[in-house]
Amino acid sequence: MGSEAPPPLPEWASEPCIMGIDEAGRGPVLGPMVYGCLYCALSYQKTLSTLSFADSKTLKEEKREELFENLKADESIGWGVDIIDPRELSDKMLRKNKINLNEISHESAMGLIRKALNLGVLLTEVYLDTVGDTEKYRVKLSERFPNIKFVVAKKADSLYAVVSGASIVAKVTRDRALRNWMPDETAELNRNFGSGYPGDPQTKVWLEDHKHSVFGFPSLVRFSWGTCMSYSKDFVEVLWESDATDEEERGKSSKRQKKLTSVGFTTVKERSEDIESSGKGRCKFFQARKLELLSQF
Amino acid sequence: MDGRDEGSSEMEAPIAVDLSRGSAAADLTGKVHQLPCCIKHDGPTPVSQYFKPKPTEMEVDGLKVEEAHFRGRKLHGTTVALPRGYSGFILGKKCHDQGNNGMNSQGWVTAATFEDITVWNHDAIPSKDDAFLRAFHWFTAANALHQTVTAEDLESACIDWELV
Numbered sequence: 050m051g052s053e054a055p056p057p058l059p060e061w062a063s064e065p066c067i068m069g070i071d072e073a074g075r076g077p078v079l080g081p082m083v084y085g086c087l088y089c090a091l092s093y094q095k096t097l098s099t100l101s102f103a104d105s106k107t108l109k110e111e112k113r114e115e116l117f118e119n120l121k122a123d124e125s126i127g128w129g130v131d132i133i134d135p136r137e138l139s140d141k142m143l144r145k146n147k148i149n150l151n152e153i154s155h156e157s158a159m160g161l162i163r164k165a166l167n168l169g170v171l172l173t174e175v176y177l178d179t180v181g182d183t184e185k186y187r188v189k190l191s192e193r194f195p196n197i198k199f200v201v202a203k204k205a206d207s208l209y210a211v212v213s214g215a216s217i218v219a220k221v222t223r224d225r226a227l228r229n230w231m232p233d234e235t236a237e238l239n240r241n242f243g244s245g246y247p248g249d250p251q252t253k254v255w256l257e258d259h260k261h262s263v264f265g266f267p268s269l270v271r272f273s274w275g276t277c278m279s280y281s282k283d284f285v286e287v288l289w290e291s292d293a294t295d296e297e298e299r300g301k302s303s304k305r306q307k308k309l310t311s312v313g314f315t316t317v318k319e320r321s322e323d324i325e326s327s328g329k330g331r332c333k334f335f336q337a338r339k340l341e342l343l344s345q346f
Numbered sequence: 347m348d349g350r351d352e353g354s355s356e357m358e359a360p361i362a363v364d365l366s367r368g369s370a371a372a373d374l375t376g377k378v379h380q381l382p383c384c385i386k387h388d389g390p391t392p393v394s395q396y397f398k399p400k401p402t403e404m405e406v407d408g409l410k411v412e413e414a415h416f417r418g419r420k421l422h423g424t425t426v427a428l429p430r431g432y433s434g435f436i437l438g439k440k441c442h443d444q445g446n447n448g449m450n451s452q453g454w455v456t457a458a459t460f461e462d463i464t465v466w467n468h469d470a471i472p473s474k475d476d477a478f479l480r481a482f483h484w485f486t487a488a489n490a491l492h493q494t495v496t497a498e499d500l501e502s503a504c505i506d507w508e509l510v
Contacts, residue, residue: 139418145469233415236395263387264396265417272418286386287417291469338481345361 058169061090061125065173068165069211070158072178073219075150077245078252078276079269080227082138084131084157085219087211088165088172093125098210108217110224117221120214128215129164130222131157135271142273145291151181159193166194174198176212178205234267242269247276256280362453365435372458376425378434380478381416382468399423399464407474414466423466429485434460 068088075082089097100119108116120126133153141148158177165172175194179201180186187201205212227245232238238259243251256276259267262285270277331341379397397414402422404411409424428434438457465478472479 136415136418136420140415140420143419233398234396236392261392261396263385263391267396268415268418270418277418288384288386289419289468290382334487335484337477338483339477340481340484 059124059127061093062088062127062168062170064090064092064171066090066171067094067174067176067211068162068170068172069205069209069213069215070161070175070177071206071212071216071219072154072157072180073216073223074245075154076247078247078256078271078274079135079242079245080230081135081223082133082154082157083219083223083226084133084154084161085215085217085222086129086158086161086165087120087214087218088127088170089125089211091173094210096125097214100210100214113217113221113224116217120218126214127165127170128218129161130218131160132222132226133157136268139268139270139272142271154180155186155189159190162190162194162197172197174200176200176202176205176209178212179203230269232267232269236261236267238267247274260284363437364440364453364455367456367459371456374434374436374458374460375462376460376464378460378463379423380463380465382421382466383416404471406471409472409474411472412464419468421466421468422471423464424472425462425464426479426482427462428460429482432485434463436460 066088067090068086070084070086073083073085074080100116120128138150138153141153142150158180162172162175172194173196175190175197177186177190177199183201183203187199190199190201191197200209202208206216207213227242228240230240239255241251242255243249245252247253256266256270259270260280260283262283265272265280265284266277335341377393379393379399397416399412399414402411402413404422406424409426412423412425414421414423435456436458437454440453440455465472465476467476470476474480
């Protein structure tokens with residue numbers, strides 16, 4: 050949990066504890082998504098409410114930083130984060146067997162709970178903001194952790210101090226991660242991303258400045274986001290083998306194929322021939338290895 | 347490469363492929379990547395600035411697995427050395443004017459060579475059963491097929507004509 054070596058388990062953690070979980074950075078088109086948690090003994094709940102977290106979104110950045118430092122210094126409070134890299138988001142959401150954002154979120158939250166339990170924290174109640182269907186989420190959580198009472202609610206961060214505390218942990222962690230982002234790319238990049246939200250004018254400018262016809266965007270950007278799709282006219286077309294097989298298997302969805310041709314995509318048949326030699330007309334040995342005779346070139 | 351041969355249908359000069367490695371030929375060993383996609387673009391692009399393969403702890407069938415990202419997709423790949431006695435060639439077109447009867451003879455020259463290739467998969471960890479890696483089996487098969495046949499080979503493979 051956090052980035053320091055875990056301290057020895059405090060005494061209060063062996064008493065019944067409550068935890069709040071919240072996220073930051075779900076909506077932006079760039080940067081990590083962060084899940085944060087905050088936990089303390091049930092007996093500490095009242096004190097927690099006085100620590101004036103309020104809604105992290107309404108606080109100024111400096112105030113949030115200050116609150117986070119206070120939280121970390123408070124010996125009666127434990128916290129943890131899961132920083133989900135944008136490359137992981139792009140990867141999971143663009144696979145053949147797609148993992149959607151809600152699933153990723155659920156797994157992250159459950160990971161935080163698991164970590165606390167593994168540390169020996171006696172969690173009895175966990176409060177979370179809703180992600181997807183509220184009741185389905187609550188049931189999923191209860192099935193994974195039968196000894197915990199779950200409260201899943203809309204705007205949980207404004208209802209429960211543990212959740213608003215968690216939201217501060219998540220937000221500050223995300224802001225720092227973005228500020229300290231180390232790009233993989235050695236291409237020229239500036240750091241004026243803005244908030245990263247697709248509607249943010251500064252973010253829009255950053256995307257325009259950093260788009261590339263072949264590579265798309267730096268990997269800070271979430272390629273699975275609709276925002277990226279809208280830049281497709283600026284990118285050269287890339288046809289993936291796994292998409293082609295996917296369509297062959299789905300085969301009869303001509304409706305989808307029509308849509309694709311209308312935006313300039315080629316048909317499935319053309320695709321697989323583009324991508325690989327078919328070894329057509331040759332014996333199995335060559336076909337299986339995609340080898341064809343090139344007598345003229 | 348595609349099957350089109352612009353121009354050669356109009357003329358009958360043979361097409362020459364020059365595999366000699368001139369001083370201009372670059373060595374692209376370690377820099378050639380086979381991606382699991384078709385990029386509809388031909389031309390230079392800043393690959394080394396954007397495409398950053400990294401080693402992983404994984405090893406499958408003796409193949410060391412690397413990972414990289416392209417257009418948001420995570421790729422898993424492995425670098426295979428070309429078998430002994432073989433090299434990879436990147437050819438560039440060269441057009442010489444023959445002069446006399448105004449006949450052009452087309453040719454290819456070696457622009458670069460490479461001794462290994464990194465093969466990338468999307469949504470699948472590389473394995474020795476991947477089609478591309480199996481393509482190298484051809485070298486073994488070709489050697490066996492084209493080896494000189496000895497009298498002993500003929501004898502041991504001989505069909506008993508009396509039974510046919």
